Amino acid sequence: MKEQEYDSCSHVLVFSKIEHDRWEGRTYKSSGCMKCGLDNSVLDCHRRYLPFDKAIMYDYLKKKGPSFTYLTGIETNIACDLDLAQEIYRKIKIAHPNIDDKTAIQYFKNALDHIRSVDVSDERKESRVKRLSLNPSFKSWNGRDVHVD
Numbered sequence: 608m609k610e611q612e613y614d615s616c617s618h619v620l621v622f623s624k625i626e627h628d629r630w631e632g633r634t635y636k637s638s639g640c641m642k643c644g645l646d647n648s649v650l651d652c653h654r655r656y657l658p659f660d661k662a663i664m665y666d667y668l669k670k671k672g673p674s675f676t677y678l679t680g681i682e683t684n685i686a687c688d689l690d691l692a693q694e695i696y697r698k699i700k701i702a703h704p705n706i707d708d709k710t711a712i713q714y715f716k717n718a719l720d721h722i723r724s725v726d727v728s729d730e731r732k733e734s735r736v737k738r739l740s741l742n743p744s745f746k747s748w749n750g751r752d753v754h755v756d
C-alpha cells in the first residue's frame with residue numbers, strides 16, 4: 608500500500624509549491640518528497656476535487672494530524688515541480704541502485720543545473736515531457752520555475 612511506502616520513506620524534500628500572499632505578506636511553501644511523492648500541497652485543495660492518488664495522500668496526511676502538515680526529512684531547499692523531481696530521482700536510482708540520499712541529492716542538483724543551462728525549444732520541451740511521462744499540463748522547464756534558494 609501507498610501508506611506503508613509513505614511511512615517507511617525517509618523523505619527527501621523539495622518545495623513543490625511556493626505561494627506569496629500579498630495581503631498577509633507571507634510566503635507559504637509546500638514540501639514534496641522526490642522519493643515517495645508525498646506532497647503536502649494536497650492539503651490546500653478540497654478533497655473532492657483531488658484525483659484518487661492525491662486523495663489517498665490527503666487522507667494519509669490528515670490522519671497523521673496537524674504536526675504532519677510539515678513533512679520531515681532531508682530538505683534540499685530546491686523549488687521544483689514534484690513530477691519532475693520524482694522522475695529525475697527515479698532515473699538516478701535506476702542508474703545507481705545503491706546510491707545514498709546525500710549523493711542522490713547531488714546528482715539531482717546536477718541534473719537540474721543541466722536542464723536549466725540547456726536552452727531548449729518548445730518542441731523539444733514537449734518531447735521531453737512525453738519521454739519523462741510527465742503530466743501533460745507540465746510546462747515548468749524555465750529557470751523561473753526551477754531555482755535554488
Ligand SMILES: [Zn+2]
Nearest residue numbers: 616618640643
Ligand atoms: Zn518520501
